[in-house]
Amino acid sequence: xxVLVQNDDEKTSLQERISAxxxxxxxxxxxxxxVDLVEDSEFLRGTKQTxxxxxxxxxxxxxxxxxxxxxxVLK
Numbered sequence: 001x002x003v004l005v006q007n008d009d010e011k012t013s014l015q016e017r018i019s020a021x022x023x024x025x026x027x028x029x030x031x032x033x034x035v036d037l038v039e040d041s042e043f044l045r046g047t048k049q050t051x052x053x054x055x056x057x058x059x060x061x062x063x064x065x066x067x068x069x070x071x072x073v074l075k
Contacts (some may be wrong), residue, residue, distance in 0.1 A: 011019070
């Protein structure tokens, strides 16, 4: 549900300049939305996706943390 508001006030010249500047900025940024900066970035060059066996490393780290808890807390 929405409320319709009618604004009959006249904009000042400063408000109109700000509105025009924001419209220009909006148009320039919306033109750049088609570019996928994440996939094309220099940061990802030379990297590869995680292999299927990555879950193994997570389990290994979890077991190491549990071992440290057992060793130092439950002496």
